[in-house]
Amino acid sequence: MAAEIGYYSLILALVLAIYQSIFPFIGASRNDERLMATAVPVAQAQFGFLMVAFFALMYAYIVSDFSVENVFKNSHTDKPMIYKITGVWANHEGSMVLWVLILTLFGAAVATFGQNLPALLKARVLGVQGTISASFLAFIVATSNPFIRLSPTPLNGQGMNPLLQDPGLAIHPPLLYLGYVGFSLVFSFAIAALIEGRVDAAWARWVRPWTLLAWMFLTMGISMGSWWAYYELGWGGWWFWDPVENASFMPWLAGTALLHSAIVVEKRDTMKVWTILLAIIAFSLSLLGTFLVRSGVLTSVHAFATDPERGLFILGILAFFVGGGFALFAWRAPAFKSGGMFAPISREGCLMLNNLILTVGCATVFIGTLYPLVLETITGSKISVGPQFFNATFTPLMVPLLLLVPLGPFLAWKRGDLAAVAQRLSAAALFTAVILVFVFAWVEKGPIMAPFGVAIAAWLVAGAVSEFAFRIGLFRVALMDSLRRAVKLPRSVWGTSLAHGGLGIVVLGIVAISAWQVEKVEVIDVGGTMQVSGIDVEFVSIEPRTGPNYKDDVGLFRISVDGKLVTEIESAKRLYQVPVMATTEAGIYSFWTGDIYVTLGDKSKTKNAWTLRIFFNPLAQFIWFGAAIMFAGGAISLTDRRYRVGAPRKKGSKKRAKAPAKEVPA
C-alpha cells in the first residue's frame, strides 16, 4: 500500500505544481488577489504530498519491501537500519524525490513566511517555483518513479554501494540539496522581478536571507562531502577536482558572488542587473550540477544509473530554465535603472571586484569541468582535466580576491579612503608579515609559494579580527564599553567577521595539507614500526572481525611520539557481502598539528607483513573546522534583526543602511 500512496501523492503534487505554475501568473496579470492567494495553500499542500511520498518510500525501505523495485535494487535485509533510512536517497529515484521535497519545502516556506511580500511579487515567485517543481515532478513520474512494483517479489535485495554505507550519507546529501535547491528560490525572485520590471532595496532584503540560507547549506554540504571523501575513500586527500565536486563548487562560487552583490543592491540600489544575472547563473549552475551528476554523463559514486532518456529529460529542463531565464533577462533587464554612484575605491567597488573575480574563477572551473565532455563529443578523444589544471588556473585567480577580503568591510560606501583603511589594517599587515617571515625561517621543505599561502590565511584571519576589534572600539575605549558594543553590534557584522575569519582557517588548512602532506608506503611486519613526520606508528596486530553485513581485517596501531604512547587506532580492510566489494576504513587520529592517517594495503604473499600507507596531513581538520565557522557566521547573520523583522520598514532600514558609512568616515 505504501508504494501506491507514495505514487499517488507524487501525481497529486504534480497536478498542484502545474496549477501553481499557471494560475498565480494569471492572477498577477489580472491583479486578481483571490486567484493569487491560492498559490499559498497549493504550495503548502504540495510540500505535504511530497512528505507523504518521501515517507512512503522510507517506509518501504524500513520494512524491506522488495516488491518495490527501487528497494530491491538498493537495499538488503542485512543492512543496518540507519542505512535503510538514509538509503532512501542513495539511489537515483530516491535522491530525486529528496530534491523535489526540498524544492517544495522552500516553496512552502516562502508561501508561509513571506506574509509581508507584496501580493504580486509573491504570486510570481510561487509561480516560478511551481514551474520548477512541476518539471522535476514530471521527470520523476515519467522516468524515475521510485514506486514501481516487481512481481514476483524477490527474496532479498541487491544491496547498496558499500562506500555509501556511512553516517556521512545522512548528512551530506540533504545539506547539499538544501543549498543547491535553495538557489531555486533566489532564481524565482529574480524571474519575478524581471516580469515585474522592478528591483529595489526591498527586493534585495527579501532575497538576501534566502541566498544566505542556501549558501550556508551549500558550504556545509560541500564541506561534509569533502570530509566524507577524506575519511572514507582512504586516499588521504580531501578534494580531487572531480567533476561532481566541481558541479557543487560552481554554484557555491556564483552564490558567494550573489551574496555580496545583493548587499550592494540593498544598501546602495545599484548593481541590480548584475545581481539578477547572478541569481539566474547560480541556479543554472545548480541545475547543471544536477544534470552532470544525475544523467550519467560522468562516472562516479554519485551517478547511480546511466540512462540516456533521463539525461535528455534533465537537459530539457536545464535548457528551458536557463534559456528562458536568460531570454527574459535579455528582454527586461536593460530597463532597470542603476541607482547610487560610487568611486572605484569604495565598498561597492570592492564588492564589484569580488564579484568579477568569483565569476571568472567560476568560469575557469566551468571550462575545466566541461571541456573534456565537449571535446569527447566533438572529436571523440578522451582527456582528463585534473588537479594540475585547476591549480594552475583557479588558484592564482583567487589570490587577489583573498588579499582583498579584509579591505572590503573597512571601506566606506560611495567613496573609500584607502589610507585610512591601511592604517586600520596595519596591525593585521604586521601580523601577516611576521607570520610570513616565521614560516619561511621555520619550514625547510615544501613549495616556495606555501609560506605565502599561510600568510594569506593569516591576513584573512587577522583582517577579520581587526574589523571586529575596530567595530567594538577595542583598546580605544574601556574594555567594558567594548563588550557592550560587541553585544549591540548588528549580528550581520558578527557574521561577516566570522565568515571571513573562517575562510582564512579553511585556506590555512588547504595550504598546509597541499604543501606539506607526507605520504609513506612501506611493507611492515606485524609488530614492526613505521615513522612518519616524527610520529611512530606501531603495527600491533591484525585480526578478522565480523560486522552486520561485512567482514573486516582490523589492524591495530599504536601511535606514539618521542616514545610516549598517544593513542591506539584501528584501520581496516573491509569486505562487504552484498554487493561484494572491498573498502578501506582509514584509521585517523588528529593532533593539533595535523592528522595521522593510516590505511591498510595488501598482505604480503610470503610473510606476515602488510603494505601500509601512512599519511601525515598537516592541519587537515582546519578545512572543515573553518567551513563550520563560515556556516556559523552565516547563521548568525541570518538572525540579524533586519531579517527577523523581514518587512521593508523603510524608516528603520534607512537608518541602518547609513550607519556603516558613519562608523567608517571617509
Add this chain to the structure above:
Amino acid sequence: MTRKQRRMGVIGIGFVLLAAAVALISFALEDTIVFFYGPTEVVEKKISPGTRFRLGGLVEEGSVKRGESKTVKFAVTDLNTSMPVVYVGILPDLFREGQGVVTEGVLNQRGVFEADSVLAKHDENYMPAEVADALKKQGKWNPEDKT
C-alpha cells in the same frame, strides 16, 4: 566620474581578469591535460615513450604479480592488445583481475607503462568507455551486470 566612465572601468577590469583567465587556461590546457588511451590506441597512435597519458582497460586475468616490496606488475588489456604496467604503491580496493582500471603514467623505452597512479573509481561497476566499447564489440559486456 560619470556613469559611462565607471561602466568602462568595470568592463576594463573585467576584461583584464578574463584575459588573465584565458591565458591561464590556455597554458594549463597545454601542460596539464592528459589524454586517455586504450592499449590498442597506444599501439595504433604510436605514442612515443616519455609521453604522459592515461591507460585504461581491463586488468588481464592472471597477469598480476606482486613482488615482496611494493612493486606490482600487471597488464592492461582491451581484449585485443595487452600492455605491461609497473606500479609502486598500494592498489585501490577495487583493483581486481578482469575489472576495469585506469592508470596514469609514462611509457618507458622498453614499452612498459610506468604508472604513478592507479585510479580507483568509486563504483565497482566502473568501466572505462573504450573498454566498454571493445567489450561490446565482442558481445561480452552487459551494463546490467553486477558483480
